[in-house]
Amino acid sequence: MTSLAIAHHRPIPALPCWPGWLTALLALAMLCVLLSCPAIGQPAAPAVPNLERSVKAAYLFKFLGYVEFLAAKEGAEGGNALAVGVMGADDVAAELSRITAGRTVNGRPITVRTLREGEPVAGLQMVFAGAADDLPKVLRSATQSGALGVADDENGLQHGAVINFRIVEERVRFEVSLPAAERSNLKLSSRLLSVAWHVQKGN
Template sequence: MSARPHMRLPPPWRLWLLLACAWHGLLYAAAPAPAAAPGESVLKAAFLYRIAGLVEWPPGTFERQDDPLVVAVAGHEAVAAELEQIAAGRTLDGRPIVVRRVREGEPIAGAHVLMIGATGETRVRELAASATGPVLVVTEQENGHRLGGILNFTSDGDRVRFTASLPVADARGVRLSARLLAVAQSVEGRSR
């Protein structure tokens, strides 16, 4: 038969260390939980800011090197508010960023990026059609590309993702960088 080893008490310094760790664990467990993950509006605003830097507009889109990049937001006040905070005092490629909230009946003229919130298919189609020239149209509809969106936000649980449509981008006259397309959930019109 094998003899069981005798259990020895740890030295006093180890006992105090164990008690301190247990006490710290109790305090940590009672501490308030860390702040929640950023909301969907914050993530979409951050995406818009980053995406705008990964788009190539045709020559002549901007008259001067320091002309602002105008991001128009229709139908999503929370994204507009978050984007205003993100863009405050920042530039993209040396251009200041101007966030413009588009209200019902206001023209889209002068926008380089147009974010259209989930406001119904008819309204999305109308807004996308009213944005003339090289405009990066971003939607968040189930049929966003069919309605005129170059990029379309999707939700995957607590993650915000996007899909891209190269045919719509070509029709709008904007070019999406390979870095942007590499992180898209799917890309319509990509040759394999």
């Protein structure tokens, strides 16, 4: 897919090649960002982080439907809800709250809350660490509680993330660690693995 560029400004990253179940959602996110620009002739650069935020939030939403939580404790964050904690990325948390409002995954509603450094993650089904002073510690806590640990760091998998966002050729992609998923007692869908940029397998 060709990147969209305006004048000489940095091109807006193209969306990754996904099956139909996510293409429409990401296309809608892109359209909303473009329509929010005050005028066509103004710089496109400010839209780039907005688009990246929307794409990452859309990914996080879809991840929930392609992971089986075998050990995560339910009930601590609102009954049968799928509870998501977001650390160091308040903008992503806000966008995720917006797109999941009134929606369910496998019949379960979704709750999103912002985490601060040092807050417990017990009872959460997914923890997204956009930024953290001690990323390995955050991801280790997610693993111990049976939650899906998602990072946004160049060395996210090495730090213990199950899924890690990467920017590849100006596109938001993600990589997956099967050993980390096993340690977290998570079962990942083959459909999720088939669209990952990279899958780290065990020895």
